[in-house]
Amino acid sequence: MNPRKIKDNIFWVGAVDWDRRLFDSLMPLPTGTSYNAYLIKGSEKTALLDTVDPTMSDLLLSQLADVPSVDYVVSHHAEQDHSGSIPLILQKYPQAKVIATSKAKDLLPDHLGIAPDRLMIVADGDTLSLGDKTLKFVYTPWVHWPETMCTYLPQDRILFSCDFFGSHLATSALFSEDDDFVIEAVKSYYATIMMPFRLAIQKNLEKIKGLDIELIAPSHGPIHSKPASIINAYAGWVSDGLRNAAVVAYASMHGSTKAMVQHLVNGLVERGVEVHQFDMVSASIEKMATSLVDAATIVLGAPVVNGGPHPQVAYAAYLTNILKPKLKYGAVIGSYGWGGKMVEQIAALMPNLKVEMIPPVLCKGIPREADFRALDQLAAAIAEKHQALN
Numbered sequence: 001m002n003p004r005k006i007k008d009n010i011f012w013v014g015a016v017d018w019d020r021r022l023f024d025s026l027m028p029l030p031t032g033t034s035y036n037a038y039l040i041k042g043s044e045k046t047a048l049l050d051t052v053d054p055t056m057s058d059l060l061l062s063q064l065a066d067v068p069s070v071d072y073v074v075s076h077h078a079e080q081d082h083s084g085s086i087p088l089i090l091q092k093y094p095q096a097k098v099i100a101t102s103k104a105k106d107l108l109p110d111h112l113g114i115a116p117d118r119l120m121i122v123a124d125g126d127t128l129s130l131g132d133k134t135l136k137f138v139y140t141p142w143v144h145w146p147e148t149m150c151t152y153l154p155q156d157r158i159l160f161s162c163d164f165f166g167s168h169l170a171t172s173a174l175f176s177e178d179d180d181f182v183i184e185a186v187k188s189y190y191a192t193i194m195m196p197f198r199l200a201i202q203k204n205l206e207k208i209k210g211l212d213i214e215l216i217a218p219s220h221g222p223i224h225s226k227p228a229s230i231i232n233a234y235a236g237w238v239s240d241g242l243r244n245a246a247v248v249a250y251a252s253m254h255g256s257t258k259a260m261v262q263h264l265v266n267g268l269v270e271r272g273v274e275v276h277q278f279d280m281v282s283a284s285i286e287k288m289a290t291s292l293v294d295a296a297t298i299v300l301g302a303p304v305v306n307g308g309p310h311p312q313v314a315y316a317a318y319l320t321n322i323l324k325p326k327l328k329y330g331a332v333i334g335s336y337g338w339g340g341k342m343v344e345q346i347a348a349l350m351p352n353l354k355v356e357m358i359p360p361v362l363c364k365g366i367p368r369e370a371d372f373r374a375l376d377q378l379a380a381a382i383a384e385k386h387q388a389l390n
């Protein structure tokens with residue numbers, strides 16, 4: 001795409017990656033993504049805010065073809081999808097300085113080979129004049145690495161937020177249009193990228209509270225023209241509040257665990273618990289992660305395979321552990337052939353989670369009447385605990 005005007009002398013110069021299907025070799029991108037870079041032309045100086053993933057640097061360079069000089073390149077975040085094209089920009093504009101936080105001082109040379117003498121370090125609250133426009137830097141650690149910051153442009157009331165408030169959406173829309181759809185995409189992005197840093201993000205939300213914001217311009221997905229709805233949604237996700245919801249992640253080899261999952265899910269739904277059920281053999285893990293944002297309980301259902309839980313369920317436990325959702329309760333159900341230590345092994349995969357484990361329901365072979373009654377009791381216990389939360 002060509003440069004797109006946001007306001008006078010402020011342009012989107014990014015790249016839309018319609019075809020990318022995996023981020024960090026981990027998270028599915030069903031709707032692609034974008035790498036948003038922004039060009040701000042002040043009356044005296046010009047700044048480029050972020051760049052694009054190195055796989056698409058030719059698109060950024062073509063958008064800058066008619067830009068004779070760039071004085072500053074703001075690196076909000078050293079990760080490659082935003083700072084990976086900085087070396088090419090520095091070649092094109094030999095006088096340009098890279099603006100970054102002190103935490104990026106090593107990250108940019110280490111990850112991208114940027115010469116330390118090209119860096120200009122800024123602190124929280126520092127300002128940089130472009131003439132008639134001013135960049136104010138707001139240090140917002142852990143959105144998504146320790147060095148991340150945002151830039152506020154007071155004259156135009158724009159917050160350039162990089163990963164913060166971003167969404168993996170490839171779209172030709174410069175501004176968000178379908179608010180519910182975009183908020184769900186922002187929630188999914190939060191779940192897969194930000195959730196482990198929930199407490200730091202609470203502080204960052206406090207920090208931007210005092211800014212008069214008309215537009216939030218993240219570095220993934222569309223620009224938000226209703227910033228309050230996105231900020232309020234984020235505030236809910238990072239709060240300590242939990243929904244009366246359970247995530248049930250399972251695998252089944254011969255149908256026994258699946259029968260148990262179906263019975264438990266029926267019991268939960270009958271008792272008013274919202275359920276998100278995922279067969280880990282085929283589930284899209286970003287959907288599971290999104291469901292974990294505010295669920296109160298996770299139930300892992302697995303058959304025993306060679307003495308331990310089915311590996312796809314072990315993966316679900318491990319992934320949940322590193323995403324650190326604010327879960328309160330956990331449970332294990334499943335079927336075994338002759339023995340095994342599945343419950344202990346699953347619990348050992350989740351040391352980061354401060355969950356109360358509810359007694360498991362395990363059955364030998366196919367589930368029978370007594371097993372289904374035990375699942376009813378588990379559903380009742382989960383529903384009672386959720387009611388007590390509220």
Ligand code: FEO
Nearest residue numbers: 077079081144163
């Ligand atoms: Fe969009 Fe943390 O990179």
